[in-house]
Amino acid sequence: MDPHSTPNDLIAQEQPGFSPAAAPSVVLSGVTRVFGVVPALVRADLRVEPGETLLIRGANGAGKSTLLRVIATAISPTYGSGTVLGLDLIAGREEIRRRIELVGHRTRLYEDLSARENLRFTCSLYGMEPRNVEDVLERVGLTEVAGERVRGYSQGMRQRVAVARALIRMPELLLLDEPYSGLDTEAKEVVDRAVLDAQRAGRTVILATHDLTRGGMATRTVFMDGGRILPQLPTPGHL
């Protein structure tokens, strides 16, 4: 028996015909994350079903990014436990990472590589053939500049490459952390189209934004404030 297995893992392994895809996409139970002495996420309980598009709203510093980064296994919970795609947040993080994509504020691109090279590198990391790189570049409207270094791109163009990276993999769980920041309307629509593509493909999407003009495609909305997921609709001040 794997000493790191959690009760959830064992239940999952014992169920005949268990498919991780049938498990809830995200289950968090009392997850707290503290940076130094500052709690960024406080006793978060969350359940997201497969195929759901969850919108997380909240002001800057509400804990949205920390929540998404915990789900993405980029950071570990200080307290609490959870599963992502049926896998334990700690013991199953290698497999979780294989099946999710986080599009964050920072686009995580190599400045001296072109958009095409960045995408091909992503394909190589995930052991994928770079067959649909050109198709995805066209979908995000970057075909003409795909061979130029990312260093010369605007923020909107960079975010399109980040979205293209998500599209090229079409992961089971897509996490978007303030993907509209600093984008013009056209680039925002590229992000929206990516979310809709993921929805149509039956993927689970969690979108965190404080942009009130976006997120209309969500099937459910939760609100965060002070690191907590609010149990009820917030006052207008929170919005």
Next chain:
Amino acid sequence: MSLIRQSAVIAAKDLRIEVRGRYALGAVLPFAGTLLIAFGLSLGPGRTLLQETAPGLLWLAVLFASVLSFRQAYQSESEDGAIEGLLLAPVDRAAIFLGKAVAVIAALLVMEVVVVPMVAGLFGLSFGREPLTLAAAFVLGTIGLGAVGSLFGVLTESPRAREAVFPLLVLPLATPVLVAGVKATSLAVGGRGGEAGSWLGLLVAFDLVFLAAGTLVFGYLLED
């Protein structure tokens, strides 16, 4: 995907960035050249003194150049948070360590191919008497520096540690490479390459220890 394939993918990416930007070589080669010329001028025209000190100066230049190279190699990961993309990918942490080490070792070897003949010309050394010993010393020493630099270069990702910790950790740890490299180079220059076996053996042991250590512990330096 195998560890070797993953390492090759990361090394190829780093080399592509280096070839594209010529950051490390663009800074490192002029630095090494200036250092050697400055020492040559300060030591004066005495050929014997120049020849005795040349191996040490050459290895000092290589050591400082390796520090600059690793700072650059990890800077490309931190500029736009790219390292997080690597960490969230299904890639063995050891492959990141090995890939970055291979890329910097390749860049340093290119630099050495330029700098060694320059030193030979400036200091009047004959590196042709024991070419195999000399090549072994530089290849093995560079692998050692690459392993140490790749292992601790990731610490430059920490904003508080960026400026101070890397040289403080790497320079003392690289001392065995410096000593063995200088000794083996001196013996090769003096035509006594056959006596350099123990120093080359030390370099081999150093390489194995740090390659193994890096492969095993690199992941712990990266995880939250």
